[in-house]
Amino acid sequence: MVLEVIYVVRHGYRSNWVVDASTGTYSSSYPTPTGIPSDPALAVYGVKQSQELASHLLALNPPIDKIYSSPFYRCIQTLSPFTDKLVEQKGEQNVQVVLEPGLGEFYGLARFDHPRPATVEVLNRHFGYLAVEPEPVIVPSTKGESIPQLHDRVAYCLHQIIRQADSDPKGPRALVICTHAASMICIGRALTGRMPEDEGEEDFRCFTCAFSKYVRKSTGRQDEVQAWDPQVPDSVPDVGWRGTGVAGGWECAVNGDCSFLSGGEERGWDFTIHAEAEAKYTAERAALAAKHHTDDIGAMQIDAEAAAMAAERVATAAQLSQRSEEPRLDLTKGLEQFLARDGEEVDGA
Template identity: 60%
Template sequence: MVLEVIYIVRHGFRSNWVVDPDTGVYSSNVTSPTGIHSDPALAGYGVDQAKQLAKKILTLDPPVDVIYSSPFYRCLQTLKPTTEQLFRGRCGGKVRVENGVGEFYGRARFDHPSPAPLSVLHTHFPNLDPDYTPLIIPSTNGETIEGLHDRIAYALHQMIATLDADPQGPRALLICTHAASMIAMGRTLTGRMPKDPAEDDFKCFTCSLSKFMRRRKENVVPSGDDTKGEKWNRASPDDIPDVGWRDGKGVKGGWNCELNGDCSFLRGGEERGW
């Protein structure tokens, strides 16, 4: 059995921060639980959104088998109402914290803040997989738009290959991420990259839900990784192996979008589109 469906959600409404573009100094009015200015918690409204999202996720068919999340606090906090209920049932019980689906920072002369390490995150969220190693970590100097898409494609490719080869046969994957990364996931999974990256194609409202179904899953062989031995190397973070997702191919055989930023289950509807 191979992976059949990928659910993607964006984190809820968060507190804000600012950055001085000349110095690279980040600041915020609300103290972050991790002490990192660009790693805020959800606002109270976002906490309510996360609870509404959890009710929706628990009704999904097929149900969620595996969860991956960005390492930023707001994403893990968004998943908390879901994991508190889902992990009582059939789901594996651990969130895999993956930097490859983390926040997008543009190119800069300075270092952007890195997310908190797993040891710190685990003090706030006990249901994290302590043995999981991230597949790819973005450069602290930021990324180009093209680099963002290649990073997302590589992370998804490796995730899907791992789950295809999992003897437990997971059918459904849930990922919690950020606005730009959610858009890039839609493009890399479907293989549809617009000429203008600013095109409004894949939606990313706060706590919205997207769903992607695999194309021709009966032809997919669960043979693990197929990147011809090319692996991302932390010493060269911008040198990302090409997984061949462009020109309509999509990651690992391609996926069709069945839900695009659905907010029908949220009382406030579509908010904070990017």
Template identity: 50%
Template sequence: MIEVVYVIRHAFRTNWSVNPQTGEYTSASKTPTGIPTDPPLASYGVEQAKELAEYLCSVQPPIDRIYSSPFYRCLQTLLPTTERLFAEGRAGGKIRVDRGVGEFFGLAPFQHPEPPTLAVLNSHFPNLDPLHAATHIPHSRGEKILELHDRVEKALTTIITCLDSDAEKPRSVLICTHAATMIAIGRALTGNMPEDPDEDDFQCYTASLSRFERKKGDDAKVIGNWNCVLNSETSYLSGGAERGW
């Protein structure tokens, strides 16, 4: 069964903006997928991803499976890590793209841009799992914070239950996601949901790593059955903790 969940936030990205009246999104620079809310990493973020990879490739237990948000910046953050791990025959050889751990957009009277499809992402990133299909999709007009938490709980339950029954018996999984989603993952896994959703509890610095270890006993339980032993670790980054949310 899965014993450890590693969670990372994507590295430092370029920016976009939205007109809250019209719902028109614009990007500070051309995006690789043509979607304004899908910017690449900034050059600084590319360097962060390399530093993160050095750390991830040496964690114990080693990474056995990898899931990612479908946005370009997450897969770009993973690239230095997956190039090395997959070349060494580790981490399952594929990334499972899953919208259940994707970006959080607040409620709006307009539709938010959809993330790129797997077909589009395949033109930029190798080794995406064509057989994996997400089952928990954010609403196109955004979510309330509690709806984000509900979506994340369902996605984690599906992901971990699937891995627990994997015939190859993986011990660990790495999830690459975004700021608000990273916080929600910490709350879901530990079961520590504050009365005030704005409470400062789980951190989410760029290119940071959180680590959750499964409690002994009720192995079948997913939500609320994990201890947080690293909360947005950044010691391996030359710039340290940056851009908390």
């Protein structure tokens, strides 16, 4: 038996954090359970959403056989009401949440190290039923990734997860993945093979605690691909997903459903501003590099000038974000800038 269905959910409404664009220092509005400012818990409203999501997940057919999560706190917490109920039904020994870094957060490109999730030792203090594979499928580079690199990272991660499920002697039919907005969009594109020319196209919906379902089109054998090498983290093996989809392709049967949530669709997200900012940033960096190569000025000055440009673009992105109720991320330097009204908790990716 091979895997037939993949369910995908986004984490619930969470607490906020900010980052200093000049230093890359993250800070949070409230203390975080893991002590990592960029790893917040769900807001009270997000906990309510997760409870409503749990009821929906428990009623699915086919039922969920395997559970995967981004290793960030908010994703594991979103699954907790579901896993707690599942333990009551199946017993603790039969429930595991597999933490996979390849399903983790997207930070864009930056000149400083991106945040890492907490270790499993820390997370075990807060949650039960956690499992970590001896070797993760893939770990995002600490220096970040472009939007195309994110898509390839997610596609490779899915390829390996599906391969593992297909070879599992227990024969799981369905699995669920809890992840972030950017990754949820990429999962839809990687599974269906549909990559729009405009990265900001609103194709796969990712509201807080939204639910999507993908049904496998083909159960043919997957092609072998080169394994990801942690010594070269920026090099992601190509699984040939564009145009066909991972593992033979999948149909999107449910796209970002929120009908089971009392608040309905909230905090939608897309790549629009990110794609625009990334393209502009790439062009500016190329121009600066060419200039300083001629003038023989080091990379430190390039970063200083690029940071000044980034600050200007943050203000521009803030103005653009007023077109939508959704807080946006600015990716000009891969900095997670949450553009929120005073006193309001916001949710990004």
